[in-house]
Amino acid sequence: MYIKSEFTCWFYIDIYLVSEWFFKKFLSYLKTNYSISVIFQNKSALVFLKVKMTEGTKASFKPEDFELRSLQGKDYTEILELFREHFLPREQISIGLELPVEEHVLSFQDHLKTWRECEASVCAVYVPTQEIVGALLTKLLTRNDPETFGKEENFSKYSSKLQMLLKILNHIESTVNIFEDEKLEKVLELAAITVNPKFSGQRIVYRLIEETEKRARQMGCQLITTQAANIISQHVFVKAGYETISEVDYETLELDGKRPLKVSNMNGTTKAIVVKKYL
Structure with a gap:
């Protein structure tokens, strides 16, 4: 499979505005499919997610x-x-x-x-x-x-x-x-x-x-x-x-x-x- 492009996305999530279930599911999906860095900002209750995405790739499993x-x-x-x-x-x-x-x-x-x-x-x-x-x-x-x-x-x-x-x-x-x-x-x-x-x-x-x-x-x-x-x-x-x-x-x-x-x-x-x- 050919890699078309790579790019980085930042997600900003206010954990007070989403359910715990949604946040865990979203995080699990990102971890499964992409390279992800997670940075917690305690004061603002924001979660910063740095996600490196590769278009056209699929996760491989063992x-x-x-x-x-x-x-x-x-x-x-x-x-x-x-x-x-x-x-x-x-x-x-x-x-x-x-x-x-x-x-x-x-x-x-x-x-x-x-x-x-x-x-x-x-x-x-x-x-x-x-x-x-x-x-x-x-x-x-x-x-x-x-x-x-x-x-x-x-x-x-x-x-x-x-x-x-x-x-x-x-x-x-x-x-x-x-x-x-x-x-x-x-x-x-x-x-x-x-x-x-x-x-x-x-x-x-x-x-x-x-x-x-x-x-x-x-x-x-x-x-x-x-x-x-x-x-x-x-x-x-x-x-x-x-x-x-x-x-x-x-x-x-x-x-x-x-x-x-x-x-x-x-x-x-x-x-x-x-x-x-x-x-």
Whole structure:
């Protein structure tokens, strides 16, 4: 890649006028992508940032720049923002339903409270800045608790479109009776996975899956399953060695007497698949 030009920018930020969350995110972004010097002016409460920018360059990473770890209680807000920014706007069923992100996030944050507690849920951290750049959320399924998204009678507090989203997800999951195999007692569900696109090309998504599989074995799970609702996740899980066991065609999907999805809006995704992998 050719370097077109280099230039230096100065940013002056009054820390009393911006939130701590915004300042940390902004600083993390600059540190990740550019050469940066930080000078604090205590008297004026201004932060002076000297940033050397190179037009047309992209940050390079090494495998050791990223570490995988369990989710911690303090991670809740950062994980929620990660999925709000990089997962929910690209979730294809929501796009097909024309469901606003700010509606979808209401159910997602409820599920996150449960999924983050599972021992197999993991996140990827960019070591230089300690920013969470990817996460895989999971749920332990048992014969007494086999649903990932909850029972339909609990959906009434949400909007009609959000209820339909959850009904579709439950329908996809219900096309397979995982516990039909009498030998299975514990199954791990991969509920949601995302990686900040800024860190794409680093195999983070596969490292998250591999780490979760290792933890699932330690938990005594015999099987992992998930619903891949778009063509990108379908490619990822097939490449990771998962077997397709069911398909749901979005064009012909009917619930509550209607076909709820505008498939033409769904960026080439025409079906969902359910996949599994024995451990």
